[in-house]
Amino acid sequence: MINNILDFEKPIVELEQKIEEMKKLDDNLDIKEEIKTLEEKINHLKKSVYENLTRWQRVQLARHPQRPYTLDYIYNMTEDFVELHGDRLFRDDKAIVGGLAKLGNEKVMIIGHQKGRDTKSNLYRNFGMPNPEGYRKALRLMKMAEKFNIPIITMLDTPGAYPGLEAEERGQAEAIARNLFEMSKMRVPIIVVIIGEGASGGALGIGVGNRVLMLENTWYSVISPESCSSILWRSWEYKEQAAEALKLTAKDLLELKIIDRIIPEPLGGAHKNQEEMAKILKEVLLEELAALKKMKPEKLVEDRIEKFGAMGVYIE
Amino acid sequence: MGWFNRKKKHIAPTTKKTVIPDGQWVKCDDCGELLHVKQLEVNSWVCLKCNHHFRIGSEEYIKILLDENSFKETEKKMRSANPLEFVDTKDYNERLKTSMKKTGLNDAVRTGIGKINGKKVAFAAMDFKFIGGSMGSVVGEKIARIIDKALENKIPLIIVSQSGGARMMEGALSLMQLAKTSARLTRLADAHIPYISILTDPTTGGTTASYAMLGDINIAEPKALIGFAGPRVIKQTIGRDLPKGFQRSEFLLEKGFVDMIVNRKELKDKISLLLDFLG
Helix, strand or coil: CHHHCCHHHHHHHHHHHHHHHHHHCCCCCCCHHHHHHHHHHHHHHHHHHHHCCCHHHHHHHHCCCCCCCHHHHHHHHCEEEEECCCCCCCCCCCCEEEEEEEECCEEEEEEEECCCCCHHHHHHCHHHCCCHHHHHHHHHHHHHHHHCCCCEEEEEEECCCCCCHHHHHCCHHHHHHHHHHHHHCCCCCEEEEEEEEEEHHHHHCCCCCCEEEEECCCEEECCCHHHHHHHHHCCHHHHHHHHHHHCCEHHHHHHCCCCCEEECCCCCCHHHCHHHHHHHHHHHHHHHHHHHCCCCHHHHHHHHHHHHHCCCCEEC | CCCCCCCCCCCCCCCCCCCCCCCCEEECCCCCCEEEHHHHHHCCCECCCCCCECCCCHHHHHHHHCCCCCCEEECCCCEECCCCCCECCCEHHHHHHHHHHHHCCCCCEEEEEEEECCEEEEEEEECCCCHHHCECHHHHHHHHHHHHHHHHHCCCEEEEEEECCECHHHHHHHHHHHHHHHHHHHHHHHCCCCEEEEEEEEECHHHHCCHHHCCCEEEECCCCEECCCCHHHHHHHHCCCCCCCCCEHHHHHHHCCCCEECCHHHHHHHHHHHHHHHC
Protein backbone atom coordinates (compact mmCIF):
# COMPACT_ATOMS: atom_id res chain seq x y z
CA MET A 1 0.00 0.00 0.00
CA ILE A 2 2.75 2.36 1.01
CA ASN A 3 3.98 2.88 -2.60
CA ASN A 4 0.61 4.11 -3.76
CA ILE A 5 0.36 7.12 -1.50
CA LEU A 6 0.15 10.49 -3.19
CA ASP A 7 2.10 13.41 -1.72
CA PHE A 8 -0.91 15.18 -0.30
CA GLU A 9 -2.14 11.94 1.26
CA LYS A 10 1.03 11.48 3.30
CA PRO A 11 0.25 13.56 6.44
CA ILE A 12 -3.10 11.77 6.70
CA VAL A 13 -1.61 8.31 6.29
CA GLU A 14 1.10 9.12 8.85
CA LEU A 15 -1.48 10.17 11.44
CA GLU A 16 -3.55 7.08 10.72
CA GLN A 17 -0.54 4.87 11.27
CA LYS A 18 0.23 6.64 14.54
CA ILE A 19 -3.27 5.92 15.84
CA GLU A 20 -2.99 2.27 14.83
CA GLU A 21 0.26 2.02 16.83
CA MET A 22 -1.27 3.69 19.85
CA LYS A 23 -4.24 1.33 19.76
CA LYS A 24 -1.87 -1.60 19.94
CA LEU A 25 -0.30 -0.26 23.15
CA ASP A 26 -1.09 -1.62 26.59
CA ASP A 27 -4.71 -1.16 27.64
CA ASN A 28 -3.58 0.05 31.06
CA LEU A 29 -2.11 3.17 29.59
CA ASP A 30 -4.69 5.88 29.68
CA ILE A 31 -4.41 7.21 26.14
CA LYS A 32 -8.02 6.89 24.96
CA GLU A 33 -8.50 10.62 25.14
CA GLU A 34 -5.36 11.18 23.15
CA ILE A 35 -6.51 8.78 20.43
CA LYS A 36 -9.84 10.51 20.24
CA THR A 37 -8.20 13.90 19.80
CA LEU A 38 -5.98 12.50 17.07
CA GLU A 39 -8.93 10.98 15.26
CA GLU A 40 -10.73 14.27 15.32
CA LYS A 41 -7.62 15.90 13.99
CA ILE A 42 -7.46 13.42 11.12
CA ASN A 43 -11.03 13.98 10.12
CA HIS A 44 -10.49 17.67 10.16
CA LEU A 45 -7.30 17.35 8.12
CA LYS A 46 -8.97 15.05 5.59
CA LYS A 47 -11.81 17.44 5.03
CA SER A 48 -9.57 20.42 4.51
CA VAL A 49 -7.17 18.49 2.25
CA TYR A 50 -9.83 16.96 0.00
CA GLU A 51 -11.91 20.07 -0.25
CA ASN A 52 -8.96 22.14 -1.37
CA LEU A 53 -7.23 19.89 -3.87
CA THR A 54 -5.64 21.57 -6.85
CA ARG A 55 -6.73 20.51 -10.30
CA TRP A 56 -3.53 18.55 -10.78
CA GLN A 57 -4.09 16.70 -7.50
CA ARG A 58 -7.53 15.68 -8.73
CA VAL A 59 -5.93 14.38 -11.92
CA GLN A 60 -3.64 12.29 -9.72
CA LEU A 61 -6.59 10.93 -7.76
CA ALA A 62 -8.39 10.12 -11.02
CA ARG A 63 -5.37 7.99 -11.96
CA HIS A 64 -4.89 6.41 -8.54
CA PRO A 65 -3.80 2.80 -9.12
CA GLN A 66 -6.31 1.56 -6.53
CA ARG A 67 -9.22 3.42 -8.07
CA PRO A 68 -12.22 1.29 -9.06
CA TYR A 69 -12.48 0.57 -12.80
CA THR A 70 -15.50 -0.32 -14.95
CA LEU A 71 -15.49 -4.03 -14.07
CA ASP A 72 -15.22 -3.19 -10.34
CA TYR A 73 -18.36 -1.10 -10.60
CA ILE A 74 -20.10 -3.78 -12.59
CA TYR A 75 -19.30 -6.42 -9.94
CA ASN A 76 -20.15 -4.14 -7.03
CA MET A 77 -23.31 -2.57 -8.47
CA THR A 78 -24.98 -5.15 -10.67
CA GLU A 79 -26.08 -8.77 -10.80
CA ASP A 80 -26.11 -11.37 -13.56
CA PHE A 81 -23.51 -9.58 -15.67
CA VAL A 82 -22.99 -11.24 -19.04
CA GLU A 83 -19.96 -9.90 -20.84
CA LEU A 84 -20.22 -9.64 -24.61
CA HIS A 85 -17.16 -9.66 -26.83
CA GLY A 86 -16.01 -8.50 -30.23
CA ASP A 87 -16.91 -6.01 -32.93
CA ARG A 88 -17.76 -8.74 -35.51
CA LEU A 89 -15.32 -7.05 -37.89
CA PHE A 90 -11.80 -7.44 -36.63
CA ARG A 91 -11.38 -8.64 -33.03
CA ASP A 92 -12.24 -8.13 -29.38
CA ASP A 93 -10.70 -5.00 -27.89
CA LYS A 94 -9.83 -5.56 -24.23
CA ALA A 95 -9.62 -1.83 -23.48
CA ILE A 96 -13.41 -1.54 -23.72
CA VAL A 97 -15.66 -4.01 -21.90
CA GLY A 98 -19.40 -4.31 -22.11
CA GLY A 99 -22.37 -6.50 -21.53
CA LEU A 100 -25.83 -6.99 -20.12
CA ALA A 101 -26.44 -6.63 -16.40
CA LYS A 102 -29.15 -6.03 -13.83
CA LEU A 103 -28.89 -2.82 -11.89
CA GLY A 104 -31.40 -3.25 -9.09
CA ASN A 105 -34.53 -4.23 -11.01
CA GLU A 106 -33.38 -2.61 -14.24
CA LYS A 107 -31.91 -4.41 -17.22
CA VAL A 108 -29.05 -2.34 -18.61
CA MET A 109 -26.27 -2.49 -21.19
CA ILE A 110 -23.08 -1.36 -19.44
CA ILE A 111 -20.07 -0.38 -21.52
CA GLY A 112 -16.83 1.17 -20.29
CA HIS A 113 -13.10 1.63 -20.73
CA GLN A 114 -11.10 -0.90 -18.74
CA LYS A 115 -7.62 -0.38 -17.32
CA GLY A 116 -5.40 -3.00 -15.69
CA ARG A 117 -4.02 -3.04 -12.15
CA ASP A 118 -0.50 -4.31 -12.79
CA THR A 119 1.93 -4.47 -15.70
CA LYS A 120 0.56 -7.73 -17.00
CA SER A 121 -3.10 -6.76 -16.90
CA ASN A 122 -2.28 -3.31 -18.20
CA LEU A 123 -0.64 -4.80 -21.26
CA TYR A 124 -3.70 -7.01 -21.70
CA ARG A 125 -5.98 -3.98 -21.43
CA ASN A 126 -3.63 -1.72 -23.43
CA PHE A 127 -3.70 0.71 -20.47
CA GLY A 128 -7.35 1.42 -21.20
CA MET A 129 -6.54 2.88 -24.63
CA PRO A 130 -8.98 1.51 -27.22
CA ASN A 131 -8.30 0.73 -30.85
CA PRO A 132 -11.03 1.30 -33.46
CA GLU A 133 -12.46 -2.18 -32.80
CA GLY A 134 -13.16 -1.10 -29.20
CA TYR A 135 -15.41 1.73 -30.38
CA ARG A 136 -17.01 -0.57 -32.94
CA LYS A 137 -17.68 -3.20 -30.28
CA ALA A 138 -19.26 -0.51 -28.10
CA LEU A 139 -21.45 0.55 -31.02
CA ARG A 140 -22.52 -3.01 -31.73
CA LEU A 141 -23.60 -3.46 -28.13
CA MET A 142 -25.42 -0.13 -28.08
CA LYS A 143 -27.34 -1.02 -31.24
CA MET A 144 -28.29 -4.31 -29.65
CA ALA A 145 -29.50 -2.46 -26.57
CA GLU A 146 -31.56 -0.16 -28.78
CA LYS A 147 -33.06 -3.13 -30.61
CA PHE A 148 -34.23 -4.71 -27.35
CA ASN A 149 -35.16 -1.44 -25.69
CA ILE A 150 -32.54 -1.65 -22.94
CA PRO A 151 -31.06 1.57 -21.47
CA ILE A 152 -27.32 2.15 -21.91
CA ILE A 153 -24.81 3.15 -19.24
CA THR A 154 -21.27 4.03 -20.32
CA MET A 155 -18.27 4.53 -18.04
CA LEU A 156 -15.39 6.70 -19.19
CA ASP A 157 -11.86 6.07 -17.95
CA THR A 158 -9.14 6.33 -20.56
CA PRO A 159 -5.84 8.16 -21.08
CA GLY A 160 -6.95 8.43 -24.73
CA ALA A 161 -7.66 6.45 -27.88
CA TYR A 162 -4.55 4.46 -28.78
CA PRO A 163 -2.24 6.51 -31.05
CA GLY A 164 -0.78 3.52 -32.89
CA LEU A 165 0.00 2.71 -36.48
CA GLU A 166 -2.62 -0.02 -36.82
CA ALA A 167 -5.21 2.12 -35.06
CA GLU A 168 -4.80 4.67 -37.86
CA GLU A 169 -4.91 1.96 -40.53
CA ARG A 170 -8.21 0.73 -39.18
CA GLY A 171 -9.68 4.23 -38.93
CA GLN A 172 -9.53 5.44 -35.33
CA ALA A 173 -11.03 8.77 -36.37
CA GLU A 174 -13.83 7.15 -38.37
CA ALA A 175 -14.68 4.80 -35.50
CA ILE A 176 -15.00 7.66 -33.01
CA ALA A 177 -16.90 9.90 -35.45
CA ARG A 178 -19.31 7.07 -36.25
CA ASN A 179 -20.00 6.52 -32.55
CA LEU A 180 -20.72 10.21 -31.95
CA PHE A 181 -23.15 10.14 -34.85
CA GLU A 182 -24.86 6.88 -33.92
CA MET A 183 -25.00 7.53 -30.16
CA SER A 184 -26.78 10.83 -30.86
CA LYS A 185 -29.70 9.01 -32.41
CA MET A 186 -30.10 6.00 -30.10
CA ARG A 187 -33.74 5.54 -29.18
CA VAL A 188 -33.01 4.38 -25.62
CA PRO A 189 -31.77 6.36 -22.60
CA ILE A 190 -27.99 6.80 -22.36
CA ILE A 191 -26.28 7.75 -19.11
CA VAL A 192 -22.57 8.59 -19.23
CA VAL A 193 -20.40 8.52 -16.10
CA ILE A 194 -16.81 9.72 -16.00
CA ILE A 195 -15.25 7.40 -13.41
CA GLY A 196 -11.58 8.31 -13.86
CA GLU A 197 -9.80 9.90 -16.81
CA GLY A 198 -11.78 11.47 -19.62
CA ALA A 199 -9.12 12.10 -22.21
CA SER A 200 -10.40 13.69 -25.39
CA GLY A 201 -11.98 11.89 -28.33
CA GLY A 202 -11.00 8.54 -26.87
CA ALA A 203 -13.35 9.21 -23.96
CA LEU A 204 -16.09 11.04 -25.88
CA GLY A 205 -16.21 8.11 -28.35
CA ILE A 206 -18.54 6.38 -25.87
CA GLY A 207 -19.67 9.59 -24.16
CA VAL A 208 -22.75 11.01 -25.89
CA GLY A 209 -25.63 10.68 -23.45
CA ASN A 210 -28.84 12.21 -22.16
CA ARG A 211 -27.16 12.63 -18.81
CA VAL A 212 -23.43 13.13 -18.28
CA LEU A 213 -22.25 12.61 -14.72
CA MET A 214 -18.81 12.97 -13.21
CA LEU A 215 -17.38 11.48 -10.06
CA GLU A 216 -15.89 14.09 -7.74
CA ASN A 217 -12.21 13.27 -8.38
CA THR A 218 -12.09 12.79 -12.11
CA TRP A 219 -11.05 14.87 -15.10
CA TYR A 220 -12.45 15.36 -18.60
CA SER A 221 -10.88 17.51 -21.29
CA VAL A 222 -9.72 17.87 -24.85
CA ILE A 223 -6.18 16.77 -23.99
CA SER A 224 -4.21 15.47 -20.99
CA PRO A 225 -2.31 18.07 -18.93
CA GLU A 226 0.99 16.44 -19.92
CA SER A 227 0.35 16.56 -23.66
CA CYS A 228 -1.01 20.08 -23.37
CA SER A 229 2.16 21.11 -21.54
CA SER A 230 4.37 19.52 -24.18
CA ILE A 231 2.57 21.24 -27.05
CA LEU A 232 1.92 24.72 -25.64
CA TRP A 233 4.89 25.06 -23.27
CA ARG A 234 7.14 22.79 -25.36
CA SER A 235 8.11 20.89 -22.21
CA TRP A 236 6.58 18.16 -20.03
CA GLU A 237 7.27 20.24 -16.91
CA TYR A 238 4.18 22.45 -16.96
CA LYS A 239 1.52 19.82 -16.34
CA GLU A 240 0.28 21.52 -13.15
CA GLN A 241 -0.20 24.83 -14.97
CA ALA A 242 -1.77 23.02 -17.92
CA ALA A 243 -4.23 21.26 -15.58
CA GLU A 244 -5.17 24.64 -14.09
CA ALA A 245 -5.55 26.28 -17.50
CA LEU A 246 -7.65 23.45 -18.96
CA LYS A 247 -10.28 23.69 -16.19
CA LEU A 248 -10.84 19.97 -16.31
CA THR A 249 -12.40 19.03 -12.96
CA ALA A 250 -16.00 18.03 -12.26
CA LYS A 251 -16.64 21.40 -10.64
CA ASP A 252 -15.28 23.26 -13.68
CA LEU A 253 -17.34 21.20 -16.10
CA LEU A 254 -20.52 21.70 -14.12
CA GLU A 255 -19.93 25.45 -14.29
CA LEU A 256 -19.29 25.21 -18.04
CA LYS A 257 -22.60 23.30 -18.38
CA ILE A 258 -20.91 20.29 -19.91
CA ILE A 259 -21.96 17.84 -17.21
CA ASP A 260 -25.25 17.55 -15.33
CA ARG A 261 -24.15 16.40 -11.94
CA ILE A 262 -21.17 15.68 -9.68
CA ILE A 263 -21.28 12.40 -7.79
CA PRO A 264 -19.58 12.67 -4.38
CA GLU A 265 -16.87 10.15 -3.51
CA PRO A 266 -16.13 8.69 -0.06
CA LEU A 267 -13.77 10.87 1.96
CA GLY A 268 -10.27 10.46 0.53
CA GLY A 269 -11.49 9.31 -2.88
CA ALA A 270 -13.21 6.35 -4.54
CA HIS A 271 -10.22 4.08 -3.92
CA LYS A 272 -10.63 4.41 -0.12
CA ASN A 273 -13.91 2.53 -0.22
CA GLN A 274 -14.87 0.85 -3.49
CA GLU A 275 -18.08 -0.71 -2.13
CA GLU A 276 -19.31 2.58 -0.73
CA MET A 277 -18.50 4.31 -4.03
CA ALA A 278 -20.40 1.68 -6.00
CA LYS A 279 -23.38 2.06 -3.66
CA ILE A 280 -23.47 5.83 -4.13
CA LEU A 281 -23.21 5.49 -7.91
CA LYS A 282 -25.87 2.81 -8.10
CA GLU A 283 -28.38 5.00 -6.30
CA VAL A 284 -27.67 7.94 -8.60
CA LEU A 285 -27.95 5.77 -11.72
CA LEU A 286 -31.28 4.30 -10.65
CA GLU A 287 -32.63 7.75 -9.93
CA GLU A 288 -31.50 9.12 -13.32
CA LEU A 289 -32.73 6.04 -15.13
CA ALA A 290 -36.20 6.35 -13.61
CA ALA A 291 -36.47 9.90 -14.95
CA LEU A 292 -35.18 9.04 -18.44
CA LYS A 293 -37.41 6.01 -18.82
CA LYS A 294 -40.40 8.34 -18.83
CA MET A 295 -39.19 9.99 -22.02
CA LYS A 296 -40.36 8.82 -25.44
CA PRO A 297 -37.70 7.54 -27.89
CA GLU A 298 -38.03 10.59 -30.19
CA LYS A 299 -37.72 12.87 -27.21
CA LEU A 300 -34.55 11.09 -26.03
CA VAL A 301 -32.93 11.64 -29.41
CA GLU A 302 -34.02 15.26 -29.58
CA ASP A 303 -32.85 15.86 -26.03
CA ARG A 304 -29.37 14.51 -26.78
CA ILE A 305 -28.90 16.54 -29.97
CA GLU A 306 -30.09 19.72 -28.25
CA LYS A 307 -28.04 19.05 -25.12
CA PHE A 308 -24.73 18.89 -27.00
CA GLY A 309 -25.91 21.63 -29.34
CA ALA A 310 -26.09 24.02 -26.40
CA MET A 311 -22.45 23.44 -25.41
CA GLY A 312 -19.99 26.16 -26.33
CA VAL A 313 -19.32 29.80 -25.52
CA TYR A 314 -18.89 32.44 -28.24
CA ILE A 315 -19.57 36.08 -29.07
CA GLU A 316 -21.98 36.95 -31.89
CA MET B 1 31.33 7.99 -33.65
CA GLY B 2 31.38 11.33 -31.86
CA TRP B 3 29.48 11.74 -28.61
CA PHE B 4 27.30 14.35 -30.25
CA ASN B 5 26.06 12.02 -32.98
CA ARG B 6 22.46 11.05 -32.80
CA LYS B 7 22.24 7.42 -31.75
CA LYS B 8 18.71 6.66 -32.75
CA LYS B 9 18.93 6.99 -36.52
CA HIS B 10 15.40 5.81 -37.06
CA ILE B 11 13.82 8.94 -35.60
CA ALA B 12 13.79 11.67 -38.23
CA PRO B 13 12.40 15.20 -37.80
CA THR B 14 8.78 15.76 -38.78
CA THR B 15 7.74 17.26 -42.08
CA LYS B 16 8.38 20.86 -42.94
CA LYS B 17 5.69 23.51 -42.99
CA THR B 18 4.11 24.66 -46.19
CA VAL B 19 3.08 28.27 -46.41
CA ILE B 20 2.59 30.53 -49.34
CA PRO B 21 5.21 33.25 -49.08
CA ASP B 22 4.43 36.81 -50.05
CA GLY B 23 5.57 38.26 -53.32
CA GLN B 24 5.06 37.46 -56.94
CA TRP B 25 7.15 34.31 -57.26
CA VAL B 26 6.66 31.15 -55.26
CA LYS B 27 8.83 28.10 -54.98
CA CYS B 28 7.00 24.76 -55.01
CA ASP B 29 7.47 22.97 -51.69
CA ASP B 30 7.71 19.66 -53.43
CA CYS B 31 9.74 20.03 -56.65
CA GLY B 32 11.28 23.46 -56.08
CA GLU B 33 9.93 24.87 -59.32
CA LEU B 34 9.65 28.67 -59.33
CA LEU B 35 6.12 29.68 -60.19
CA HIS B 36 4.37 32.99 -60.68
CA VAL B 37 1.48 33.67 -58.30
CA LYS B 38 -0.91 34.56 -61.14
CA GLN B 39 -0.02 31.38 -62.94
CA LEU B 40 -0.67 29.36 -59.79
CA GLU B 41 -3.97 31.07 -59.07
CA VAL B 42 -5.28 30.21 -62.51
CA ASN B 43 -4.16 26.64 -61.87
CA SER B 44 -6.08 26.43 -58.52
CA TRP B 45 -2.82 26.64 -56.56
CA VAL B 46 -1.58 23.37 -57.97
CA CYS B 47 2.06 23.19 -59.11
CA LEU B 48 2.22 23.18 -62.90
CA LYS B 49 5.21 20.90 -62.90
CA CYS B 50 4.68 18.30 -60.17
CA ASN B 51 0.97 18.56 -59.31
CA HIS B 52 1.75 19.53 -55.70
CA HIS B 53 -1.33 21.03 -54.04
CA PHE B 54 -0.38 24.21 -52.21
CA ARG B 55 -2.14 24.77 -48.91
CA ILE B 56 -4.79 27.40 -49.47
CA GLY B 57 -7.56 28.84 -47.29
CA SER B 58 -11.30 29.47 -47.28
CA GLU B 59 -10.98 32.51 -49.57
CA GLU B 60 -9.37 30.44 -52.31
CA TYR B 61 -11.76 27.50 -51.90
CA ILE B 62 -14.73 29.84 -52.20
CA LYS B 63 -13.27 31.09 -55.50
CA ILE B 64 -12.36 27.66 -56.78
CA LEU B 65 -15.48 25.71 -55.82
CA LEU B 66 -18.34 28.19 -55.90
CA ASP B 67 -19.82 30.12 -58.83
CA GLU B 68 -18.52 33.63 -59.09
CA ASN B 69 -20.06 36.04 -56.55
CA SER B 70 -22.56 33.43 -55.43
CA PHE B 71 -21.22 33.13 -51.86
CA LYS B 72 -23.29 34.78 -49.13
CA GLU B 73 -21.45 34.47 -45.88
CA THR B 74 -23.29 33.55 -42.66
CA GLU B 75 -22.32 34.13 -39.02
CA LYS B 76 -19.56 36.39 -40.22
CA LYS B 77 -19.09 38.16 -36.91
CA MET B 78 -19.02 35.21 -34.56
CA ARG B 79 -15.81 35.03 -32.54
CA SER B 80 -14.31 33.30 -29.56
CA ALA B 81 -15.12 34.45 -26.03
CA ASN B 82 -12.16 32.85 -24.21
CA PRO B 83 -14.46 31.06 -21.74
CA LEU B 84 -11.65 29.44 -19.72
CA GLU B 85 -9.54 32.62 -19.55
CA PHE B 86 -6.83 30.37 -20.87
CA VAL B 87 -3.20 31.34 -20.45
CA ASP B 88 -0.20 29.26 -21.45
CA THR B 89 3.00 30.95 -22.59
CA LYS B 90 0.62 33.44 -24.18
CA ASP B 91 -2.81 34.75 -23.27
CA TYR B 92 -5.50 33.16 -25.49
CA ASN B 93 -7.00 36.62 -26.03
CA GLU B 94 -3.67 37.73 -27.42
CA ARG B 95 -3.39 34.67 -29.63
CA LEU B 96 -6.84 35.37 -31.02
CA LYS B 97 -6.07 39.03 -31.60
CA THR B 98 -2.81 38.24 -33.38
CA SER B 99 -4.45 35.58 -35.54
CA MET B 100 -7.34 37.84 -36.46
CA LYS B 101 -4.97 40.62 -37.43
CA LYS B 102 -2.64 38.36 -39.37
CA THR B 103 -5.33 36.49 -41.29
CA GLY B 104 -8.17 38.99 -41.49
CA LEU B 105 -10.47 36.18 -40.32
CA ASN B 106 -12.61 35.93 -37.18
CA ASP B 107 -11.99 32.23 -36.59
CA ALA B 108 -10.94 29.03 -38.32
CA VAL B 109 -14.01 28.44 -40.48
CA ARG B 110 -16.15 30.45 -42.86
CA THR B 111 -19.68 29.37 -43.69
CA GLY B 112 -22.35 30.49 -46.10
CA ILE B 113 -24.68 29.73 -48.97
CA GLY B 114 -23.32 29.54 -52.49
CA LYS B 115 -23.80 27.88 -55.85
CA ILE B 116 -21.94 25.07 -57.57
CA ASN B 117 -22.60 25.12 -61.31
CA GLY B 118 -25.91 26.82 -60.57
CA LYS B 119 -26.92 24.47 -57.77
CA LYS B 120 -27.48 26.01 -54.35
CA VAL B 121 -25.39 24.55 -51.54
CA ALA B 122 -24.57 25.16 -47.87
CA PHE B 123 -20.82 25.61 -47.71
CA ALA B 124 -18.07 25.70 -45.10
CA ALA B 125 -14.31 25.98 -45.53
CA MET B 126 -11.71 25.95 -42.80
CA ASP B 127 -8.49 27.92 -42.47
CA PHE B 128 -5.40 26.21 -41.09
CA LYS B 129 -3.69 29.56 -40.77
CA PHE B 130 -6.04 30.54 -37.94
CA ILE B 131 -4.59 28.78 -34.85
CA GLY B 132 -3.95 25.60 -36.82
CA GLY B 133 -7.52 25.45 -38.08
CA SER B 134 -8.47 24.30 -34.63
CA MET B 135 -12.08 23.67 -33.65
CA GLY B 136 -13.32 25.54 -30.61
CA SER B 137 -16.81 26.79 -29.77
CA VAL B 138 -16.97 29.10 -32.79
CA VAL B 139 -16.03 26.48 -35.38
CA GLY B 140 -18.42 23.97 -33.78
CA GLU B 141 -21.30 26.41 -33.66
CA LYS B 142 -20.76 27.70 -37.20
CA ILE B 143 -20.64 24.16 -38.56
CA ALA B 144 -23.79 23.28 -36.59
CA ARG B 145 -25.60 26.34 -37.97
CA ILE B 146 -24.61 25.70 -41.57
CA ILE B 147 -25.97 22.17 -41.13
CA ASP B 148 -29.22 23.78 -39.95
CA LYS B 149 -29.21 26.01 -43.04
CA ALA B 150 -28.81 22.99 -45.31
CA LEU B 151 -31.73 21.37 -43.52
CA GLU B 152 -33.97 24.46 -43.63
CA ASN B 153 -33.33 25.08 -47.32
CA LYS B 154 -33.11 21.40 -48.24
CA ILE B 155 -29.81 21.98 -50.02
CA PRO B 156 -26.67 19.79 -50.00
CA LEU B 157 -23.85 20.47 -47.57
CA ILE B 158 -20.20 20.76 -48.55
CA ILE B 159 -17.50 21.12 -45.87
CA VAL B 160 -13.85 21.65 -46.75
CA SER B 161 -11.83 20.55 -43.71
CA GLN B 162 -8.32 21.72 -42.89
CA SER B 163 -7.57 21.46 -39.21
CA GLY B 164 -5.16 20.23 -36.58
CA GLY B 165 -8.09 19.15 -34.40
CA ALA B 166 -9.91 20.48 -31.36
CA ARG B 167 -8.65 23.75 -29.88
CA MET B 168 -6.81 23.24 -26.60
CA MET B 169 -7.49 26.74 -25.29
CA GLU B 170 -11.18 26.00 -24.87
CA GLY B 171 -10.66 22.70 -23.08
CA ALA B 172 -13.66 20.39 -22.79
CA LEU B 173 -15.83 22.94 -24.62
CA SER B 174 -13.80 22.25 -27.77
CA LEU B 175 -14.16 18.51 -27.26
CA MET B 176 -17.94 18.83 -27.06
CA GLN B 177 -17.99 20.44 -30.51
CA LEU B 178 -17.19 16.98 -31.93
CA ALA B 179 -20.42 15.66 -30.43
CA LYS B 180 -22.38 18.80 -31.31
CA THR B 181 -21.51 18.71 -35.02
CA SER B 182 -21.86 14.92 -35.38
CA ALA B 183 -25.22 14.94 -33.59
CA ARG B 184 -26.48 17.69 -35.89
CA LEU B 185 -25.48 15.69 -38.97
CA THR B 186 -27.94 12.95 -37.97
CA ARG B 187 -30.79 15.35 -38.78
CA LEU B 188 -29.39 15.95 -42.24
CA ALA B 189 -29.09 12.21 -42.79
CA ASP B 190 -32.68 11.63 -41.63
CA ALA B 191 -33.85 14.26 -44.13
CA HIS B 192 -31.91 12.50 -46.94
CA ILE B 193 -29.87 15.61 -47.68
CA PRO B 194 -26.43 14.85 -49.13
CA TYR B 195 -23.27 15.87 -47.31
CA ILE B 196 -19.95 15.82 -49.13
CA SER B 197 -16.83 16.10 -46.98
CA ILE B 198 -13.64 17.39 -48.60
CA LEU B 199 -10.47 16.57 -46.65
CA THR B 200 -7.46 18.77 -47.37
CA ASP B 201 -3.96 18.99 -45.96
CA PRO B 202 -3.99 18.57 -42.99
CA THR B 203 -7.15 17.14 -41.41
CA THR B 204 -6.37 15.51 -38.08
CA GLY B 205 -7.59 15.02 -34.51
CA GLY B 206 -11.08 15.96 -33.45
CA THR B 207 -12.06 17.33 -36.85
CA THR B 208 -11.36 13.99 -38.52
CA ALA B 209 -13.02 12.24 -35.57
CA SER B 210 -16.26 14.11 -36.22
CA TYR B 211 -17.75 15.76 -39.32
CA ALA B 212 -14.80 15.30 -41.69
CA MET B 213 -15.22 11.49 -41.65
CA LEU B 214 -19.01 11.54 -41.76
CA GLY B 215 -19.66 12.58 -45.35
CA ASP B 216 -22.00 10.51 -47.49
CA ILE B 217 -19.01 10.88 -49.73
CA ASN B 218 -15.52 11.65 -48.43
CA ILE B 219 -13.17 13.23 -50.96
CA ALA B 220 -9.49 13.86 -50.29
CA GLU B 221 -7.09 16.12 -52.12
CA PRO B 222 -3.91 14.37 -53.28
CA LYS B 223 -1.26 13.68 -50.64
CA ALA B 224 -3.14 15.41 -47.81
CA LEU B 225 -2.26 14.39 -44.25
CA ILE B 226 -5.41 12.84 -42.78
CA GLY B 227 -5.62 11.00 -39.48
CA PHE B 228 -6.56 10.95 -35.84
CA ALA B 229 -3.30 11.09 -33.89
CA GLY B 230 -0.56 13.30 -35.30
CA PRO B 231 2.44 11.55 -36.90
CA ARG B 232 4.79 12.88 -34.20
CA VAL B 233 2.73 11.28 -31.42
CA ILE B 234 2.47 7.96 -33.26
CA LYS B 235 6.20 7.98 -33.90
CA GLN B 236 6.86 8.52 -30.19
CA THR B 237 4.41 5.77 -29.25
CA ILE B 238 5.79 3.08 -31.51
CA GLY B 239 9.42 4.28 -31.33
CA ARG B 240 10.23 4.02 -35.01
CA ASP B 241 9.79 5.95 -38.23
CA LEU B 242 6.46 5.78 -39.97
CA PRO B 243 6.17 4.10 -43.37
CA LYS B 244 6.32 6.38 -46.38
CA GLY B 245 2.93 7.77 -47.32
CA PHE B 246 1.42 6.85 -43.94
CA GLN B 247 -1.73 8.90 -43.17
CA ARG B 248 -1.70 10.45 -46.63
CA SER B 249 -4.79 10.52 -48.86
CA GLU B 250 -3.58 7.59 -50.95
CA PHE B 251 -3.16 5.52 -47.75
CA LEU B 252 -6.69 6.39 -46.62
CA LEU B 253 -8.10 5.45 -50.01
CA GLU B 254 -6.28 2.11 -49.82
CA LYS B 255 -7.57 1.48 -46.26
CA GLY B 256 -11.10 2.40 -47.26
CA PHE B 257 -11.75 5.66 -45.47
CA VAL B 258 -12.18 8.03 -48.39
CA ASP B 259 -14.18 7.41 -51.54
CA MET B 260 -11.78 9.07 -53.91
CA ILE B 261 -8.86 11.41 -54.36
CA VAL B 262 -9.64 14.31 -56.63
CA ASN B 263 -7.28 16.85 -58.11
CA ARG B 264 -8.24 20.33 -56.96
CA LYS B 265 -8.69 21.48 -60.54
CA GLU B 266 -11.40 18.87 -61.05
CA LEU B 267 -12.97 19.16 -57.62
CA LYS B 268 -15.83 21.49 -58.52
CA ASP B 269 -17.04 19.43 -61.46
CA LYS B 270 -16.74 16.22 -59.46
CA ILE B 271 -18.85 17.65 -56.62
CA SER B 272 -21.33 18.92 -59.16
CA LEU B 273 -21.63 15.48 -60.77
CA LEU B 274 -22.08 13.77 -57.41
CA LEU B 275 -24.80 16.22 -56.40
CA ASP B 276 -26.50 15.39 -59.67
CA PHE B 277 -26.73 11.78 -58.51
CA LEU B 278 -27.64 12.44 -54.90
CA GLY B 279 -30.26 15.12 -55.44
